[in-house]
Amino acid sequence: MNNSRRYGLIFGIMIVVLFMLFIITVGMGSADIRVKDIIKSLVNPGDVYLGKIIISIRLPRVIAAIVLGGALATSGFLLQIFFGNPIAGPYVLGISSGAKLIVALVMVGLLSQGVYISSMGMVIAAFIGSLLSMGFVMILANKVKNMSFLVVCGVMIGYICSAITEFVIAFADDSNIVNLHNWSLGSFSGIAWDDVIISVIIVFVTLLFTFYISKPIGAYQLGEAYARNMGVNIKRLRILLILFSSILSATVTAFAGPISFIGIAVPHIMKSILKTAKPIVMIPATFLGGAIITLICDCIARTAFAPRELSISAITALGLGPVVIYLIIKRREVSHG
Amino acid sequence: MAKGIDLQSLTVGYKNPVIEQATFTVEQGDIVALIGPNGAGKSTVLKTIVRQIQKLEGKVFVLGNDEENLSEEDLAKTLSMVTTEPVRPELMSAYEVVATGRYPYTGRLGLLAKEDLERVEEAIKLVGAKNVADKDFMKISDGQKQRVMLARAICQEPKVLILDEPTSFLDIQFKIDILSVIKRLAREKNIAVLMSIHELEFVPAVADYVVAVDGGKVVKIGKPNEVITGPQIEEIYHMKKGTGAPLVESMWQYAKGLESILKSK
Numbered sequence: 363m364n365n366s367r368r369y370g371l372i373f374g375i376m377i378v379v380l381f382m383l384f385i386i387t388v389g390m391g392s393a394d395i396r397v398k399d400i401i402k403s404l405v406n407p408g409d410v411y412l413g414k415i416i417i418s419i420r421l422p423r424v425i426a427a428i429v430l431g432g433a434l435a436t437s438g439f440l441l442q443i444f445f446g447n448p449i450a451g452p453y454v455l456g457i458s459s460g461a462k463l464i465v466a467l468v469m470v471g472l473l474s475q476g477v478y479i480s481s482m483g484m485v486i487a488a489f490i491g492s493l494l495s496m497g498f499v500m501i502l503a504n505k506v507k508n509m510s511f512l513v514v515c516g517v518m519i520g521y522i523c524s525a526i527t528e529f530v531i532a533f534a535d536d537s538n539i540v541n542l543h544n545w546s547l548g549s550f551s552g553i554a555w556d557d558v559i560i561s562v563i564i565v566f567v568t569l570l571f572t573f574y575i576s577k578p579i580g581a582y583q584l585g586e587a588y589a590r591n592m593g594v595n596i597k598r599l600r601i602l603l604i605l606f607s608s609i610l611s612a613t614v615t616a617f618a619g620p621i622s623f624i625g626i627a628v629p630h631i632m633k634s635i636l637k638t639a640k641p642i643v644m645i646p647a648t649f650l651g652g653a654i655i656t657l658i659c660d661c662i663a664r665t666a667f668a669p670r671e672l673s674i675s676a677i678t679a680l681g682l683g684p685v686v687i688y689l690i691i692k693r694r695e696v697s698h699g
Numbered sequence: 700m701a702k703g704i705d706l707q708s709l710t711v712g713y714k715n716p717v718i719e720q721a722t723f724t725v726e727q728g729d730i731v732a733l734i735g736p737n738g739a740g741k742s743t744v745l746k747t748i749v750r751q752i753q754k755l756e757g758k759v760f761v762l763g764n765d766e767e768n769l770s771e772e773d774l775a776k777t778l779s780m781v782t783t784e785p786v787r788p789e790l791m792s793a794y795e796v797v798a799t800g801r802y803p804y805t806g807r808l809g810l811l812a813k814e815d816l817e818r819v820e821e822a823i824k825l826v827g828a829k830n831v832a833d834k835d836f837m838k839i840s841d842g843q844k845q846r847v848m849l850a851r852a853i854c855q856e857p858k859v860l861i862l863d864e865p866t867s868f869l870d871i872q873f874k875i876d877i878l879s880v881i882k883r884l885a886r887e888k889n890i891a892v893l894m895s896i897h898e899l900e901f902v903p904a905v906a907d908y909v910v911a912v913d914g915g916k917v918v919k920i921g922k923p924n925e926v927i928t929g930p931q932i933e934e935i936y937h938m939k940k941g942t943g944a945p946l947v948e949s950m951w952q953y954a955k956g957l958e959s960i961l962k963s964k
């Protein structure tokens with residue numbers, strides 16, 4: 363089978379799987395809803411008894427998991443290219459935690475003045491936080507050119523930001539802050555339609571732009587010197603990579619908090635399924651893969667011990683952590699062998 | 700003959716100058732060997748010409764155009780290179796690596812048209828890398844990798860080719876193959892080739908001119924028989940007096956043998 367037909371087949375399968383998961387996960391939960399009723403309620407929400415649950419709780423949550431999960435994986439793919447580091451991702455580099463810190467600070471600060479922050483305000487705060495920790499990581503990456511060092515620094519930045527967030531939340535004495543605690547651990551719980559709509563718009567516009575620069579990204583995979591020789595404007599490309607990966611991961615953090623491992627693991631899983639690293643294939647593939655895996659993880663997080671909810675990172679870490687370890691070991695074997 | 704590359708009082712370096720006031724020309728169809736001791740700044744000159752680092756002073760003309768006025772794309776269509784920097788593409792076949800040379804010619808999404816595929820095939824054939832084309836680039840030998848990178852540079856359809864130590868670390872068979880391809884390119888496609896090289900014994904058989912750098916400047920420009928002489932080599936490479944002559948004599952012997960091999964190719 364030639365490559366493009368194989369890619370087509372894999373994309374087809376992923377889209378079908380995602381659609382099936384969508385129907386199944388909307389139905390799953392403390393109130394089990396049959397597929398027939400889901401379709402009925404989508405067509406005519408008022409008609410079905412459980413329509414309200416579907417429309418106002420399940421649907422936004424499932425759509426958020428799909429769109430934000432995909433965004434997170436794509437952000438990881440872009441960061442791995444930017445740093446030339448296979449274990450880069452928004453969570454492990456401390457970028458998600460930086461975003462979380464700034465969002466928490468802004469939220470608590472405004473709440474103490476009696477002001478609620480808008481969805482867009484959350485995204486902007488998260489974006490600023492992302493850029494701040496990204497800038498910090500980049501300074502360190504410039505000082506010491508070593509993959510493991512970069513990751514260790516990222517993890518440390520992550521811990522420091524999380525610790526400060528804890529302080530902020532603990533000392534902000536307000537009942538509205540209770541939700542902040544769940545969010546700061548990573549969760550799609552309680553996401554509202556407004557948030558979903560804003561996420562969808564931001565993520566799809568950014569994805570479109572990202573896809574548009576897949577050609578120079580592909581050239582960059584051969585290294586900076588060759589990319590430049592092919593006619594790539596390296597400075598502009600690097601800025602765009604930072605910008606797009608930060609927007610994507612900031613949107614996720616703003617609405618779902620920091621989520622681990624999706625950003626690192628999904629690009630690798632998709633590479634080994636598709637047997638290519640070409641951005642033109644990988645950008646849509648990591649998005650779909652991230653959407654599928656995040657949707658499954660979120661479904662487990664809310665149904666496994668219902669009515670108790672787990673943080674999504676508990677599930678992603680359990681499921682994807684070993685995958686990442688396996689990948690690192692395998693990669694070492696390849697580069698040493 | 701047209702000037703492929705023309706350097707005018709070019710000063711290169713990072714913060715401090717490494718080589719100052721370099722002035723020389725590579726005509727189209729000619730091969731110029733850039734020689735000099737380790738750390739003399741050969742690579743720095745080449746990196747400056749390909750705009751990997753910024754020049755400190757002077758001018759670089761490519762096909763008569765001031766490089767400052769050329770866009771990234773225009774430069775990519777006239778000048779290509781092979782560096783010593785290791786390339787580690789992920790999950791790419793040798794064929795795909797060669798095809799990246801078509802970058803300046805493809806559309807927004809980088810899809811290869813029929814003409815692009817023909818150029819890629821042609822370049823692979825020219826360097827004799829057909830048998831590794833479908834293999835994973837990371838799993839072929841260093842010699843094969845070097846051929847593939849040369850094919851990549853060729854299918855960029857350059858008028859100027861910059862090569863940084865193209866034959867280092869290769870076994871003798873690969874060295875001869877690469878040099879014969881470079882020679883054919885210069886002659887048949889009228890490409891101006893500027894390459895740094897450590898193996899002086901190869902220079903007479905391959906290069907039309909030699910540029911020697913040492914101590915922060917260009918110290919000698921001339922035909923191989925004018926530059927590669929006992930006393931000159933002693934001076935350029937800081938060798939003991941009297942050691943250069945016997946060495947150069949054996950180099951010329953070697954070069955003769957190499958020349959006859961290259962001719963028979």
